[in-house]
Amino acid sequence: MTEGTRTKYSGLAMVLHWLIAAGVIANWLIRETAEGAETEEAAQAIMTNHFSIGVTLWFLAVALLIVHFTGGKAPLASHLATWERWLARIVHTLFFILLLVMPFGAWSAMSQYGAPISWFGLISIPPLPMEVNPDAANAAFEQHGQAGGFLLILIVVHVLGTLKHMVIDKDGNLFRMLPFGDAKG
Numbered sequence: 479m480t481e482g483t484r485t486k487y488s489g490l491a492m493v494l495h496w497l498i499a500a501g502v503i504a505n506w507l508i509r510e511t512a513e514g515a516e517t518e519e520a521a522q523a524i525m526t527n528h529f530s531i532g533v534t535l536w537f538l539a540v541a542l543l544i545v546h547f548t549g550g551k552a553p554l555a556s557h558l559a560t561w562e563r564w565l566a567r568i569v570h571t572l573f574f575i576l577l578l579v580m581p582f583g584a585w586s587a588m589s590q591y592g593a594p595i596s597w598f599g600l601i602s603i604p605p606l607p608m609e610v611n612p613d614a615a616n617a618a619f620e621q622h623g624q625a626g627g628f629l630l631i632l633i634v635v636h637v638l639g640t641l642k643h644m645v646i647d648k649d650g651n652l653f654r655m656l657p658f659g660d661a662k663g
């Protein structure tokens with residue numbers, strides 16, 4: 479299969495993509511659950527899962543990026559309109575940027591609390607050598623929350639794009655990310 483006719487991402491890219499999608503949605507739901515917790519301690523306990531998944535998401539995004547640039551990506555379908563091509567590129571690029579930057583921002587914010595991050599209770603990620611400054615940490619987490627909100631908007635655009643292609647254009651776009659089904663090149 480030549481680059482020009484390839485219509486599917488590699489198996490590894492598919493696995494990484496769906497793990498990332500599940501992790502991002504889980505992290506959002508965990509945050510929502512923590513907000514509804516009865517006590518601050520309960521909220522903290524719930525959020526440790528968000529921290530662990532958040533750190534994992536960084537590694538998954540790096541892995542997908544490597545797979546992307548080493549032949550795991552299918553070129554965008556040739557029948558896409560120019561605006562669709564640009565929108566897809568912009569949304570995918572912003573996804574990668576947010577997935578790479580958000581965990582680091584959160585790590586530096588935790589460091590400004592002087593607190594380590596526990597990765598599923600197995601590994602303790604130490605704080606960065608930064609001055610302890612809870613006000614700055616709070617501000618950084620507020621920005622992290624805003625970035626999270628923006629990420630959710632991007633997901634809506636991304637999913638609506640897939641739906642438009644599946645339902646209106648009927649080009650099998652979703653099957654580019656799935657091991658079965660046919661997608662138009």
Ligand code: HEM
Binds near residue numbers: 491499566655
């Ligand atoms: C929820 C978080 C999600 C994130 C962060 C995400 C991220 C991404 C990224 C970064 C790519 C480009 C991959 C690359 O170029 O290597 C991509 C492609 C794709 N995603 Fe998602 N995705 C998410 C959810 C979904 C969902 C729920 C669907 C299905 C409804 C979906 C369907 C697709 C499809 C079909 C492509 C291939 C697009 C194309 O090349 O035409 N994604 N996604």
Ligand code: HEM
Binds near residue numbers: 532576581624
């Ligand atoms: C790519 C990885 C991550 C994603 C996608 C993500 C996503 C989100 C989302 C969607 C929110 C909720 C925003 C809202 O309610 O408006 C949030 C909040 C939060 N996240 Fe993450 N997160 C990630 C990594 C992390 C990490 C690694 C940590 C800590 C080490 C962390 C700590 C927090 C905290 C403390 C909040 C609450 C912020 C606030 O005060 O609003 N997150 N995150």
